Amino acid sequence: MGKRKIFTKTDLSVPQIEYSRDMVGNVVILPETIPPSTTIVEFKRNATTTRSFDFAYWYGAGIDPITYACQRQIERFLSDGEAVVSTTTVAGYCQALRYFLNHCMLRATASGRELALVDVTRDLIDHYLDHLAGLGVATISQKNFYAKTKAVLNALGRRGLIHLVTSGDAATFPNNPFPNINRKINGETALSKREYQALTVALRQAIKPIWDDDAHVTGELLSLILLVVALHTGRNSTPLLEMGRDCLRPHPKDNTVFLVLWKRRGYSSNKVVLRSESNAERLLESTPSLRTTVERLIRRVITLTEPLNAEAPVDLKGRVWLYRSKRLPNSRCVSQTDTH
Structure with a gap:
């Protein structure tokens, strides 16, 4: 017998992203919606010690549309409508977004303009990987931060909020940014x-x-x-x-x-x-x-x-x-x- 497909109900109480599209079809977040009335996302009981995450730090820092879209996506992950990942996993997404949003903030400062969702491109992702490499953390940690950030951005792409290129040299996400990662990981030694x-x-x-x-x-x-x-x-x-x-x-x-x-x-x-x-x-x-x-x-x-x-x-x-x-x-x- 084939596996039965399970359909989830959409929770209409989850705040939706209010946006329009410009002349070339790019998503533009309505300015009056930013920042939202609350910037804190609460996590119900989970296997980590994280109980909330506050996006307030990244509002007013030149990346409001990206911060707003990420916050709303996290809220959707936590809703019944997209409850396909655990609360623990979503809490991990937020910890990774901390590094991604910090990088976006640095890019906005360097470019002298506000970043929008249209700026989430391969160039931004490549520089994000460089940013992770410069943190001085283990390669496996860089990979984990990147994978969790990618999960959030992929969800935004599926909803049409950012444009994802799925193949070719201009693909939004590189095919294998951490080659031979398994060779850099030492397994735990068993108890004698x-x-x-x-x-x-x-x-x-x-x-x-x-x-x-x-x-x-x-x-x-x-x-x-x-x-x-x-x-x-x-x-x-x-x-x-x-x-x-x-x-x-x-x-x-x-x-x-x-x-x-x-x-x-x-x-x-x-x-x-x-x-x-x-x-x-x-x-x-x-x-x-x-x-x-x-x-x-x-x-x-x-x-x-x-x-x-x-x-x-x-x-x-x-x-x-x-x-x-x-x-x-x-x-x-x-x-x-x-x-x-």
Whole structure:
């Protein structure tokens, strides 16, 4: 069976870009719309510590049309109408736009005129790459900043706000601006057997309080348990953080269950087989014993956090890793652990 196409609804409450076109068809942002009534974009709860981004710094700096278009595009990414990327990803886009808008501001100063959307060309992109190279950051960081900036500009191009050349020497985005990037990246060194054993022993001791009759669920304790689950399953942090309370499903084989996780990027679920028989005293002493206890560990967390689920914010209802935060203004607020 073919994959079913999912259509998203457009959120008409998202501010639209008000513009006209000049005699040759170039987009011209209406001056009365700049700057917008609010320059701050708020991010809902996400896996980073970024909660907002303010575009105010780049208004009145000679690049108003570009700043305005970028801000509106970020707002569209966050709306239901274009919710095809996570809030965490959009927050990353904003961090990259910081460098792009700084570069545009320098270009406007050097040229002695205001830059418009029509100025987003291959020449601007080539100089942006030079700007990134001059920051003194690692090549992989330059590549990440460039890729995130490109994602925003591509979205503007698809909407016809900037003209994108897709092929040839004048293509807006060069074909391969970071050749042989993989050769410049050193992979992480795996833990030695002795280091791994020391880690498992430390984790075993650290998560023991979860089995107490009066166990108190804290963000730190849940983070350690999340690490145990990640070590066993090998799954990425985002699917594990977004585990639902119905994540454990029956398996046709006795003493076995499925751990079902949602992979946002692939729009599909992923199943991990867990053994359901357990021996709590041998938890984490070796890899085989870890396999037999992860299912029980998850069920224990689900049981302890069940009372918090009713109080959780709408965007956290149905999640597993809930605890009562002491850092929030209201100490009775329910939050979710993260990987930071």
